[in-house]
Amino acid sequence: MSVDAKDFKQAMRQCAGAVALVTVGAEHGKRTGLTVTSACSLSDNPPSLIVCVNRNASAHARIREEGAFAINFLHEDHAALALTFSGQKGVNGDDRFAFGQWTRGVTGAPLLTDAVAAFDCVLAQEFETKTHSIFVGEVRGVSHSDGAAPLVYLRSSFHVPQEIRETVSVGDLDSRHLSWTDFS
Numbered sequence: 001m002s003v004d005a006k007d008f009k010q011a012m013r014q015c016a017g018a019v020a021l022v023t024v025g026a027e028h029g030k031r032t033g034l035t036v037t038s039a040c041s042l043s044d045n046p047p048s049l050i051v052c053v054n055r056n057a058s059a060h061a062r063i064r065e066e067g068a069f070a071i072n073f074l075h076e077d078h079a080a081l082a083l084t085f086s087g088q089k090g091v092n093g094d095d096r097f098a099f100g101q102w103t104r105g106v107t108g109a110p111l112l113t114d115a116v117a118a119f120d121c122v123l124a125q126e127f128e129t130k131t132h133s134i135f136v137g138e139v140r141g142v143s144h145s146d147g148a149a150p151l152v153y154l155r156s157s158f159h160v161p162q163e164i165r166e167t168v169s170v171g172d173l174d175s176r177h178l179s180w181t182d183f184s
Contacts, residue, residue: 016154019078021085022051023097024062024069026108031094032058033110035086037153039071047139049119052132058093063135067123068107071137072115075148076160081112082151105141116151117144 017037025031038052049071053060063069074082081100084091091099101113105120112118121137128134149160 013155016152016159019074019082019151019153019158020051021072021074021081021112022053022059022063022069023072023110023112024059024066025094025110026066026068026104028097029094030062031097031110032062032092033085033096034059035082039073042136047142048124049121049137049139051135051137053135054132055128056131060133063123064126066108068105068109068121068140069123069135069137070105070107070109070111070118070120072112072118074112074151075114075116075145076151078112078151079158082158107140111141111143113143114145114148115143116148118142 018039020036020039021033022036022039023031023033025033034053034057036051036053039049042048042050051069051071053063059069078100080089083089084099085096097110102110103113105111105118107120107122109120111120119137119139120141121139123135124138125136126133127136149162152159152161
């Protein structure tokens, strides 16, 4: 039994995802990137992340060529930057880096200086699916901003967690005191 792609997409729109820019390219003029909600932690031993990238994206081939990339998680003031890197503003390739403040990581990958968290990665492994590759990046550098409110994508628009929290009922008071370490 197969699931209709339209139904699948509609269901996925109900799942909040952290918004990140995957960036690649050590040299000006050869940089590119894309907006994703498909990046997440894989392990802390070694520190690594995964990101799913469509093979049609300009960054896909560049990640393979460079062997390095960065994942830059965005904050609430980065919605326009997310749209720029998604291609919705008509800006492509290296021109996308005219927006935001950038530096180079130890791998050469572009890092957003005011990201909620930025991970500079070397490509450790790649897995292919029908339309996407899953890139595993081993982290070589990290930066973060504790005070910034992360940007999330939910129901076809951008939000910050405070907006979502206002509509969530916490339920059992005792459950608020549990931490992730209580489950492992």
